[in-house]
Amino acid sequence: MSVSTKLSSSVKALCFLAECSPTPKTSKEIAENTGINASKLRKLLSLLSKSKIVKSNQGTKGGFQLLKSPSKIHLQEIYCAIEDRKAFHLKVSDINGYDGYDYLGYFENLFSNIQIDIEDKMxxxxxxxxxxxxxxETKIK
Amino acid sequence: MSVSTKLSSSVKALCFLAECSPTPKTSKEIAENTGINASKLRKLLSLLSKSKIVKSNQGTKGGFQLLKSPSKIHLQEIYCAIEDRKAFHLKVSDINGYDGYDYLGYFENLFSNIQIDIEDKMxxxxxxxxxxxxxxETKIK
DNA sequence: AAAAAATGTTACACTTACTGTAACAAATTA
DNA sequence: TAATTTGTTACAGTAAGTGTAACATTTTTT
Structure with missing residues (x-):
């Protein structure tokens, strides 16, 4: 799943939870209301749960609930929870060598600065x- | 080729041209000095040529030359010359629908702002x- | 005019990554 | 114990990226 798909899917799911809180919603219910595959949702929400953004309950009457109020959840948090790789993913496998200049270091630094800007924004x-x-509309502020 | 590979390969090739100017260098020569495949280089340099960053000459004694001084070539120019797609490419195929909210518009806007920041930086x-x-060292300032 | 040399462009096989779904183990409730 | 739901893994199918080769086109030299 691409970064943007994961982020937008997560936001969509979280918005739905905020709309319907505080009762837990199952991945099936969220799927029906968002159009996102339930299995995909469980993968994303399981990551969000590890970052304490949502709470998950297994078993009958289980499902997902927001653990923080929407005003305290920021896109950067969501982004970091679901993404291990960086947004501006750097392929540097073979840009070095031959002439001895440190292009690798230069571009790693450049892209890491861009990364910081993106995260600041989020x-x-x-x-x-x-x-x-x-x-x-949201039930929780 | 990923955005970062294309950008770093282009920069590497342009640095080599700046080092050796003003005599034209063939894709073969650049390849030998940078470790980048000659066919790949011709693809990139042909784009840079359309953006008037380099000049290309076919035939015997042909090759590539810088058309502008290194102080007047900016990364954003190079980036735009070689990349039609945006760096932070947005997959939005199916984030809409179902609940009627304009997630698509929202994220298009967000990522387009991020894009602007990246280009400003470059x-x-x-x-x-x-x-x-x-x-x-450079022969042309 | 012909040959040689270089770019420009297309095509193709190979690999890698993405995608959507299914399957099933683990946990919880009734 | 049975039913329900999350958590995780696996997998087939598709799409994208990669590297290279081939060849047409253009230019220079002889």
Whole structure:
């Protein structure tokens, strides 16, 4: 799954949970309301659960619930929870060698700075602000 | 080829041209000095030529030459010349629908802002500054 | 005019990554 | 104990990336 698909799917699922809180929602219910495959959702929500953004309950009457209020959840958090690789993924396998200059180091540094900018930007965007922009009502502020 | 590979390969080739200017260098010569496949180089340099960053000459005594001084070539230019797609490529095929909210528009907007930041950053970096950072001597300033 | 040399472009096989789904173990509730 | 739900793994099918070769096109030299 690409970074943007994972992020947007996660946000969509989290928005749905905020809309319906506080009762837990199963991956099946979320799937029916978002159009995202239930198995895919479980993978994403399981990562979000490890980062304490949602709470998951197995078994009958189980499902997923928000663990933090939408105003306290930021895109950067979601992004870091679901993504191990960096957004601007750097392929540097063979740009070095031959002439002895450190192109590898140069571009690693450049892309890592870009990465920092992206994360800064996302740190400033809360789930609540996304919901406000999209005019989604929320039960939890 | 990934964005970062294309960009770093292009920069490497352009640095080599700046080092050896003003005599034209063939894709074979550049390949031998950079370790980048000659056919790949011709593809990249042909794009850079369409953007007037290099000049290409076919036939005997042909090859590639810088058309601008390294201080006037910026990473953003190179990046735009070789890349039609955006760096932070957005997959939005199916994040919409079902609940009627415009997630698609939201994320397109977000990623397009990120894109602008990335390009701003690259606009500020000249080929000459890359060469200075890497301590590469240049015949053309 | 012909041969040689170089770019420009297309094509292709190979590999890698992505995608969607299914299957099933583990956990929880009734 | 049975039913339900998450968590995780696996896998087939598809798409994308990679490296290279082949050859047409252009230019220079003889």
């Amino acid at each position: 740190t400033k965007i809360s789930l609540l602000s996304v919901m406000n922009d999209l005019k989604i | 606009t500020k970096i000249s080929l000459l500054s890359v060469m200075n950072d890497l301590k590469i």
